[in-house]
Amino acid sequence: MNLQADAGRKDTNTPAPKSELDSIVVRFAGDSGDGVQLLGSQFAQETALASNSLATFPDYPAEIRAPTGTTYGVSAFQINFGSRLIKTAGDQPDVLVALNPAALMVNYKGLRKGGLVILDSGAFKEKDIKRAGFAVDPRLDGTLKEFRVMEIDISAQALEVAKPFGVSQKEGLRTKNLWTLGLVSWMYDRELNSTMEYITRKFGAEDAVRDANLAALKAGHAYGETHELSGDVAPVSMPAVEFEPGTYRLVSGAEALAWGMAAGAQLAGLEMVLASYPITPSSPILHILAKMKQFGITTFQAEDEIAACCAAIGASYGGKLGVTASSGPGIALKTEAIGLAISTELPLVILNTQRAGPSTGLPTKTEQSDLFLAVWGRNADAPIPVLATHAPGDCFEVAIEAVRLATKYMTPVMILSDGYIANAAEPWRIPSVSDYAPFKVQFRTETEGFHPFVRDPHTLARAWAVPGTPGLMHRIGGIEKDYNSGNISYDPANHQKMTDTRFAKINNIANDIPEQSVELGDTKGKLAVVGWGSTHGPINRAVSNMREQGFDVSHIHIRHVWPLPRNLGQLLKSYEKVLVAEMNNGQMLTLLKSQYLIDAKSLLKVSGQPLKIEEVTSAIRSHLGSN
Amino acid sequence: MNVTVQPDKLTAKDFASDQEVRWCPGCGDYAILKAMHKSLADMGARPENTVFVSGIGCSSRFPYYMATYGFHTIHGRAPAVATGLKLARPELDVWVVTGDGDALSIGGNHLFHALRRNVDLNILLFNNEIYGLTKGQYSPTSRVGQKSPSTPMGSVDSPANALTFALGCNARFIARGIDVQAKNLDVLFRRAREHKGASFIEIIQNCIVYNDAVFADFTEKAVADDMQLHVVHGQPMIFGKAKNKALRFNAQTFQLEAVVIGENGVTEKDILVHDEKNRVLAGLLSALRPPNFPEVLGVIYCDPATSYEAAVVAQENLAKAKGPGDLDKLMRAGNTWAVT
Numbered sequence: 001m002n003l004q005a006d007a008g009r010k011d012t013n014t015p016a017p018k019s020e021l022d023s024i025v026v027r028f029a030g031d032s033g034d035g036v037q038l039l040g041s042q043f044a045q046e047t048a049l050a051s052n053s054l055a056t057f058p059d060y061p062a063e064i065r066a067p068t069g070t071t072y073g074v075s076a077f078q079i080n081f082g083s084r085l086i087k088t089a090g091d092q093p094d095v096l097v098a099l100n101p102a103a104l105m106v107n108y109k110g111l112r113k114g115g116l117v118i119l120d121s122g123a124f125k126e127k128d129i130k131r132a133g134f135a136v137d138p139r140l141d142g143t144l145k146e147f148r149v150m151e152i153d154i155s156a157q158a159l160e161v162a163k164p165f166g167v168s169q170k171e172g173l174r175t176k177n178l179w180t181l182g183l184v185s186w187m188y189d190r191e192l193n194s195t196m197e198y199i200t201r202k203f204g205a206e207d208a209v210r211d212a213n214l215a216a217l218k219a220g221h222a223y224g225e226t227h228e229l230s231g232d233v234a235p236v237s238m239p240a241v242e243f244e245p246g247t248y249r250l251v252s253g254a255e256a257l258a259w260g261m262a263a264g265a266q267l268a269g270l271e272m273v274l275a276s277y278p279i280t281p282s283s284p285i286l287h288i289l290a291k292m293k294q295f296g297i298t299t300f301q302a303e304d305e306i307a308a309c310c311a312a313i314g315a316s317y318g319g320k321l322g323v324t325a326s327s328g329p330g331i332a333l334k335t336e337a338i339g340l341a342i343s344t345e346l347p348l349v350i351l352n353t354q355r356a357g358p359s360t361g362l363p364t365k366t367e368q369s370d371l372f373l374a375v376w377g378r379n380a381d382a383p384i385p386v387l388a389t390h391a392p393g394d395c396f397e398v399a400i401e402a403v404r405l406a407t408k409y410m411t412p413v414m415i416l417s418d419g420y421i422a423n424a425a426e427p428w429r430i431p432s433v434s435d436y437a438p439f440k441v442q443f444r445t446e447t448e449g450f451h452p453f454v455r456d457p458h459t460l461a462r463a464w465a466v467p468g469t470p471g472l473m474h475r476i477g478g479i480e481k482d483y484n485s486g487n488i489s490y491d492p493a494n495h496q497k498m499t500d501t502r503f504a505k506i507n508n509i510a511n512d513i514p515e516q517s518v519e520l521g522d523t524k525g526k527l528a529v530v531g532w533g534s535t536h537g538p539i540n541r542a543v544s545n546m547r548e549q550g551f552d553v554s555h556i557h558i559r560h561v562w563p564l565p566r567n568l569g570q571l572l573k574s575y576e577k578v579l580v581a582e583m584n585n586g587q588m589l590t591l592l593k594s595q596y597l598i599d600a601k602s603l604l605k606v607s608g609q610p611l612k613i614e615e616v617t618s619a620i621r622s623h624l625g626s627n
Numbered sequence: 628m629n630v631t632v633q634p635d636k637l638t639a640k641d642f643a644s645d646q647e648v649r650w651c652p653g654c655g656d657y658a659i660l661k662a663m664h665k666s667l668a669d670m671g672a673r674p675e676n677t678v679f680v681s682g683i684g685c686s687s688r689f690p691y692y693m694a695t696y697g698f699h700t701i702h703g704r705a706p707a708v709a710t711g712l713k714l715a716r717p718e719l720d721v722w723v724v725t726g727d728g729d730a731l732s733i734g735g736n737h738l739f740h741a742l743r744r745n746v747d748l749n750i751l752l753f754n755n756e757i758y759g760l761t762k763g764q765y766s767p768t769s770r771v772g773q774k775s776p777s778t779p780m781g782s783v784d785s786p787a788n789a790l791t792f793a794l795g796c797n798a799r800f801i802a803r804g805i806d807v808q809a810k811n812l813d814v815l816f817r818r819a820r821e822h823k824g825a826s827f828i829e830i831i832q833n834c835i836v837y838n839d840a841v842f843a844d845f846t847e848k849a850v851a852d853d854m855q856l857h858v859v860h861g862q863p864m865i866f867g868k869a870k871n872k873a874l875r876f877n878a879q880t881f882q883l884e885a886v887v888i889g890e891n892g893v894t895e896k897d898i899l900v901h902d903e904k905n906r907v908l909a910g911l912l913s914a915l916r917p918p919n920f921p922e923v924l925g926v927i928y929c930d931p932a933t934s935y936e937a938a939v940v941a942q943e944n945l946a947k948a949k950g951p952g953d954l955d956k957l958m959r960a961g962n963t964w965a966v967t
């Protein structure tokens with residue numbers, strides 16, 4: 001085969017493939033106990049260190065260890081990498097590595113026609129094949145006839161390599177992910193150093209297991225070399241991408257969000273209390289911040305979602321930055337408490353890593369269906385600012401912006417991330433905290449003229465007076481407060497005034513955020529594709545591809561979901577057509593229609609899988625005709 | 628608003644806010660509020676370092692009437708809000724005021740966890756065995772047969788015992804008092820404030836409108852002496868007008884017995900001496916209820932252990948001992964590469 005010749009075709013309608021390989025999509029799949037996530041993330045690490053651009057998509061089941069060999073126990077990791085800027089994890093894999101029949105069953109239909117399948121033939125015993133749901137061996141009945149297939153008995157290879165180290169049969173077999181990584185690393189000319197360091201770190205104390213894994217990694221690499229896998233699997237080189245100067249690392253959305261919150265707290269001059277309850281896919285934020293105690297960060301694993309939100313509110317009341325992190329079902333539980341923070345006008349940052357729903361839904365799959373919940377999902381008139389992050393690295397900036405708004409305006413702020421962003425990794429130019437302007441919080445200490453709802457005339461934020469401050473003792477609560485004293489008030493006109501004030505305070509934020517810019521294309525024209533959140537990559541690549549073909553289309557991506565940027569209405573009206581692409585059943589679409597009375601169209605997807613470039617390009621084509 | 632800086636020696640008045648108290652005339656809450664104003668002044672508490680956190684219900688209006696910091700939160704969640712506050716500001720004196728519906732029904736989970744974690748909170752549960760603010764429905768402490776708008780034929784729910792629940796949650800301090808017994812409440816408030824860790828006080832409180840006299844079987848003057856046992860650590864558990872009633876432990880049945888000294892061969896040396904560090908005894912005492920036993924009042928159990936927030940702070944100090952966090956450094960740890 002000639003990988004170089006057609007690998008670039010993953011983006012439909014790109015110009016004719018170049019002679020050199022500019023990007024490729026590899027999907028690793030196996031049993032959930034096969035170590036596929038480790039295999040994939042280490043390959044991503046090696047690829048990042050080779051200065052390729054990349055995007056990853058870990059796609060794993062909700063079950064921790066589903067029964068071996070079942071299709072529902074298949075765990076996969078997809079990586080798109082290349083010598084040009086990579087924006088998505090790729091529509092279709094060019095290469096599928098299937099470590100068992102179930103992994104093949106689940107994934108082969110997604111493979112590009114003509115793509116390469118690498119199989120562990122040692123895992124294709126009759127019972128495994130049956131268990132995966134194949135009536136007959138898929139290698140024999142033409143199931144794979146549209147693909148090129150390379151069979152290697154990886155299981156036997158790994159066992160053979162591990163034997164001299166005296167590890168158990170089970171431990172020996174478990175090295176097959178590293179054997180596979182060695183082979184794939186050879187195929188794409190990756191350095192093994194970072195993986196070798198990783199293995200040494202991970203198995204440091206267990207000499208035999210460590211050595212068996214190191215040997216497997218090297219053996220897989222050597223297998224590629226010595227078997228002269230020319231033709232179909234010839235090694236290819238992928239030139240480095242020219243990134244902006246700086247220090248880079250791979251970062252996941254969960255990491256960047258946690259670090260961004262820490263940076264935001266630092267810029268505000270506050271210590272942080274993160275109160276959270278374990279929930280997929282939000283938990284990594286709790287894990288990361290729990291290891292950052294030396295930063296003045298307290299983490300609290302509460303008894304439930306409600307308690308987590310309430311404890312964060314209690315911390316904010318005490319003068320720290322209260323933060324709570326969860327996913328849709330957990331956010332739903334927090335809504336009453338969020339109302340309390342709105343009513344008492346306390347800063348609070350709510351991190352919502354969205355997942356597919358409703359109810360338990362698909363916990364490990366991605367979706368953007370909590371937009372209504374974020375913007376409108378509370379009893380009574382209870383507005384809060386809502387921000388959406390669009391990529392792993394972007395989480396850092398969005399987190400800082402959320403802390404700025406929460407503390408400046410004394411309000412809860414919700415950040416919408418999603419399962420895809422949280423788990424995906426991308427190369428990230430590491431910022432310095434000093435790159436950002438500080439926004440130090442000033443607690444109220446002046447007793448003269450004080451009451452708890454005395455407001456800054458400009459921002460309408462109330463004074464933040466924390467317990468322990470002499471002379472400022474006061475009571476706050478969820479009952480309506482008198483505008484002029486902060487005391488309980490049931491006065492009708494006062495409730496109108498307080499409702500109006502809370503509304504104006506949040507609306508006013510539109511004057512303190514950037515105007516909406518156009519990501520790609522002109523500020524007016526035939527069609528604007530509007531997105532928010534993790535659909536940035538596929539929309540941007542699709543619009544870029546279509547523009548290269550001469551289509552008049554622009555990409556607008558909304559970060560400030562509420563309040564919306566002050567120029568957005570005018571901007572959208574400068575296009576003949578507006579297409580909202582999102583992974584829900586039309587929530588941003590409804591929001592924009594209600595705000596601007598525009599006749600926007602939609603591209604909606606709720607399969608739990610990220611939007612594909614091809615899906616966006618065909619939607620653009622159908623809205624613009626054939627140009 | 629009380630915004631003037633307090634003089635050094637404070638009186639009960641200095642702890643009363645300028646807000647008009649809005650409980651029903653004759654409500655037991657008035658007496659508790661008054662006792663708290665005086666106790667805090669007597670204890671030398673500082674209003675600026677004292678916070679009252681409450682949930683929802685009649686009792687939860689309490690913070691509005693204190694000239695301290697106060698946070699009237701949402702139904703059942705006061706222990707969670709207070710836990711966050713205490714984590715953020717361990718040096719503050721944090722009191723939680725709640726009721727039987729707030730603490731044991733909608734907020735049962737939070738009360739459980741605040742107690743088992745041993746967060747240094749002083750939790751006051753005003754138990755009137757009824758929902759007052761929602762106009763008289765039965766509560767989780769209402770007795771079987773309680774007639775109310777939601778149980779017109781009488782409640783069929785088995786009631787919860789607040790102190791037994793607290794002990795089951797591994798509370799390290801449990802006590803019980805009566806709304807109108809200010810002197811006794813003063814002792815309990817003082818002990819609770821001194822106790823590091825979660826302190827739980829059930830205050831028997833009379834709802835004059837929806838459940839009047841429900842505790843009359845042990846609070847009425849005529850029966851009070853014979854139906855109230857005030858336990859004191861190290862003292863024999865004797866009660867009664869004639870000071871001749873007492874509790875004895877029956878090892879055969881593993882139960883407490885109410886006995887009369889001088890009858891059936893019972894002498895003073897048969898009488899149990901209260902040991903507030905004895906958890907098994909606390910379990911037996913907390914379960915006693917009239918009419919067959921006296922209502923047990925006072926500090927029933929107090930056996931301190933490290934409080935939650937203190938343990939959290941200790942871990943944080945351990946982490947900080949290696950130097951303050953450097954975010955730029957942290958983000959550059961591990962595999963990075965430079966592009967020039």
